[in-house]
Amino acid sequence: MKRTTWFFTATVTIIFLAAIFTGMQGSEHYIAKLHQNSIIAEFFLMGFMLSMALYHIVIASFIKRQRAFFYFAVFCIIMCVRIMITGERFVLDTFGWISWEMAQKLEYLTFYSALPIFLKFMDTLFENIFGKKMNETIYMITAVFIGLVLIFPAAVYTKSVFLYQLITLASGIYIVQKLYEAVKLRRTGSFEILIGFTLMLVLVTLEILGTNGYEGYTGYNGMTFWGVMIFFFSMAFGISKQFSLAFIQMERLATENKLMLGKIRKLNRALKKRNTELADKVSRDGLSGLYNHRHLHEKLHEKIEKAVLVNSSLSIGMFDIDRFKDVNDSYGHQFGDKVIVEVARILAENTRSRDIVGRYGGEEFMIIFDGVDSLDCTCISDRLREKVSQELKASLGISITISGGVVQLQQNEKADEIIQRADKLLYKAKENGRNRIECEKELA
Numbered sequence: 001m002k003r004t005t006w007f008f009t010a011t012v013t014i015i016f017l018a019a020i021f022t023g024m025q026g027s028e029h030y031i032a033k034l035h036q037n038s039i040i041a042e043f044f045l046m047g048f049m050l051s052m053a054l055y056h057i058v059i060a061s062f063i064k065r066q067r068a069f070f071y072f073a074v075f076c077i078i079m080c081v082r083i084m085i086t087g088e089r090f091v092l093d094t095f096g097w098i099s100w101e102m103a104q105k106l107e108y109l110t111f112y113s114a115l116p117i118f119l120k121f122m123d124t125l126f127e128n129i130f131g132k133k134m135n136e137t138i139y140m141i142t143a144v145f146i147g148l149v150l151i152f153p154a155a156v157y158t159k160s161v162f163l164y165q166l167i168t169l170a171s172g173i174y175i176v177q178k179l180y181e182a183v184k185l186r187r188t189g190s191f192e193i194l195i196g197f198t199l200m201l202v203l204v205t206l207e208i209l210g211t212n213g214y215e216g217y218t219g220y221n222g223m224t225f226w227g228v229m230i231f232f233f234s235m236a237f238g239i240s241k242q243f244s245l246a247f248i249q250m251e252r253l254a255t256e257n258k259l260m261l262g263k264i265r266k267l268n269r270a271l272k273k274r275n276t277e278l279a280d281k282v283s284r285d286g287l288s289g290l291y292n293h294r295h296l297h298e299k300l301h302e303k304i305e306k307a308v309l310v311n312s313s314l315s316i317g318m319f320d321i322d323r324f325k326d327v328n329d330s331y332g333h334q335f336g337d338k339v340i341v342e343v344a345r346i347l348a349e350n351t352r353s354r355d356i357v358g359r360y361g362g363e364e365f366m367i368i369f370d371g372v373d374s375l376d377c378t379c380i381s382d383r384l385r386e387k388v389s390q391e392l393k394a395s396l397g398i399s400i401t402i403s404g405g406v407v408q409l410q411q412n413e414k415a416d417e418i419i420q421r422a423d424k425l426l427y428k429a430k431e432n433g434r435n436r437i438e439c440e441k442e443l444a
Contacts, residue, residue: 045228046083049076052232059243071121072239078117079228082110104154108161112145115168122175125239126182126190138171172201188245189238196234203227287337288344291358296366299356300415303368307409314409315369315377318422319347319384322401322434324363331398339363339392339400346388351380364426366419374408378439381406385437401435408440 053076060069085106116139123130145164148157176198182190203223283295291299300316307314321327321343328336340363347365348357356368367384369377381404392400405425409418429438 042083046080048229048232049080049083052076052236053080066124068121068125068239071117071124072235075114075117075121078110078114081106082114085110101154104158105149108149108157109146111161112142112149112164115171116142119171119175122178126178126187129182129185129187130178134174138167141167169201169205172197172204176201189241192234192238192241196231196238199234200227200231203230285344285359288340288359290344290348290365291356293358293361296356296358296360296368297415299358300368300419303356303370304409304413304415304418307370312371313373315372315374315406316409316418316422317367317369317377317381317404317406317437318360318419318426319365319367319381319402319404320426320430321363322403322430327398327400335396339396342392342395343388343400343402346391347384350384350387366422374406374439377406377408378437381437385435389435403429403434404437405429406437406439 053073056069056073056076060067060073063069085103119130119135119138123135145157145160148160176194179190179194179197183194204227207223207227283291285292303314306312321339324336324339327339340359343365344357344359347367351357351367352370354370356370358366360366367381369380372380385402385404389399389401392398403426405422405428407418407421407425425438425440429436432438
């Protein structure tokens with residue numbers, strides 16, 4: 001009981017003496033009111049910074065490429081801790097297990113670590129503005145001061161605070177200079193942040209001068225609170241402006257990309273159509289519209305490989321217009337072209353889609369019959385011969401016939417070999433009177 005009474009008496013005496021020497025005067029109720037207002041202000045500022053920290057942590061988790069949000073959140077957390085252990089130090093009343101030495105170390109650690117984190121935030125927010133060497137120098141100096149706090153007792157590291165205050169002011173001037181460069185380069189949000197930071201720097205400087213007892217500056221206690229509030233509002237505005245403009249730009253780019261993709265798709269369709277047309281022109285005969293000589297050979301190789309792979313039949317037929325030279329001599333080359341076009345049409349219209357019909361050269365045609373043996377191929381070819389004779393008589397008014405030779409693919413036979421066999425049978429049909437289809441002897 002005596003010890004409690006002594007502690008209470010000593011506390012009142014200290015408050016009384018402090019009031020006398022610092023100029024604080026008033027009743028007990030007035031002093032308690034000041035204490036209450038101070039706690040309310042600190043809680044308000046701490047809550048504001050904590051909400052800013054949580055907000056930017058959430059943004060940083062979604063936008064991992066932009067590290068500025070993360071550093072700003074860390075800076076806000078450091079400031080929250082500093083508020084709890086400075087001023088009214090209500091954290092000591094809340095957490096009784098925190099010793100005075102621990103609270104003192106936390107107070108200095110938060111002061112020393114806030115500068116490099118804030119500088120890192122600014123450097124990340126405005127890339128290629130802050131000097132790398134200058135930043136590293138500030139980081140190393142801060143590391144030395146933090147080491148003093150961690151290693152030595154309060155009697156040692158508390159003597160370094162004034163020196164670090166000067167370093168903080170110098171760093172603040174450096175940051176203002178770089179922010180001014182960012183403003184000249186028209187970096188988004190730099191002007192708002194420059195105004196807020198400059199005001200905070202001025203108000204913090206006034207409070208530092210007042211705290212250190214400089215005459216004429218003792219009335220500026222509490223200016224840091226308003227400086228920090230102004231700066232945080234300007235910072236939030238600047239970041240929001242930068243973020244919103246980035247979002248607007250992203251939407252604009254997305255719209256442009258969508259339009260560009262539409263144009264690319266349209267160009268791709270046109271290009272694909274053009275390539276198809278070019279490929280078709282390359283593979284087609286200009287007069288008859290059928291596959292040309294080169295493409296016939298390519299298709300024959302493909303069909304042979306497929307027939308060997310699946311063990312299916314494959315036959316080809318070589319056809320020639322009988323006495324075509326006499327037609328050209330009697331009716332002219334234009335009429336001869338009409339004959340070729342009509343024969344090509346009849347052959348194409350009377351074969352399956354899986355069969356390949358082409359103009360082999362001159363008045364000679366070739367058909368690849370997929371999955372057909374020589375016997376069926378002979379029957380189909382004979383019907384085609386009759387069809388050509390009948391339709392040409394009806395459409396052109398003259399008697400024109402065709403002759404042909406058909407063969408079936410043999411084992412291990414190559415494309416040139418099967419064509420050569422079919423061509424021999426074609427000439428045999430010519431020798432045997434024309435207007436006929438010749439097949440291999442065993443099928444005769």
